[in-house]
Amino acid sequence: MASDQGNSAAPPAATRTGSPGWRDPRLWIGxxxxxxxxxxxARLLESADDTVQVWAVGADLGAGDVVSESDLVAERVRxxxxxxxxxxxxxxxxxxxxxxxxxxxxxxELLPRAAVGSVEDTGTVSxxxxxxxxxxxxxxxxxxxxxxxxxxxxxxxxxxxxxxVVVVDAPGLDDGFGTTGKRQLVVAVPEDLAEDFFARLxxxxxxxxxxxxxx
Numbered sequence: 001m002a003s004d005q006g007n008s009a010a011p012p013a014a015t016r017t018g019s020p021g022w023r024d025p026r027l028w029i030g031x032x033x034x035x036x037x038x039x040x041x042a043r044l045l046e047s048a049d050d051t052v053q054v055w056a057v058g059a060d061l062g063a064g065d066v067v068s069e070s071d072l073v074a075e076r077v078r079x080x081x082x083x084x085x086x087x088x089x090x091x092x093x094x095x096x097x098x099x100x101x102x103x104x105x106x107x108x109e110l111l112p113r114a115a116v117g118s119v120e121d122t123g124t125v126s127x128x129x130x131x132x133x134x135x136x137x138x139x140x141x142x143x144x145x146x147x148x149x150x151x152x153x154x155x156x157x158x159x160x161x162x163x164x165v166v167v168v169d170a171p172g173l174d175d176g177f178g179t180t181g182k183r184q185l186v187v188a189v190p191e192d193l194a195e196d197f198f199a200r201l202x203x204x205x206x207x208x209x210x211x212x213x214x215x
Contacts, residue, residue, distance in 0.1 A: 060143025062168040063188040104166035
């Protein structure tokens, strides 16, 4: 019986798939695709965030108050009109050293460029008022904007004697006014209007001062 061992074919050698080497162009193409995706994603996120950081006032401030960074807080705001940001101070710009308010700005309000100038530009004087407690709204405080009316036995003048003036000092209800029945207020008044106010006050017999809160 003939042996068939010599006729049997040898099995083919097994081949092993190796990992692509660092010189394999397919590896570098994959790296470039991943890197490009990361950069594109970062740019899309950056373009989606169209907010701007601007300065807002941390507490109520009145006309004539000097403003520094310690008085401000950064707020991130999205403006419907991109050009509107030019009306405010952005966080990344240097604030002038002698910045002072030309009008009162309330806590949390964005700091408008139109509301500030140099200390020399404020042009206001502090006018004290002694007002019957019942003629002052309880909510009047530092930074409030008020109208001041003068009345008396000679009649009530038409319109406010002082219009839209800022309260720069308003002692609380418990700060000693109870003995006189009057509340002491100090308002910031433009110099020319202060002269007119005192002249008007001198012409009103038994003048009675009334304060109306505007804001």
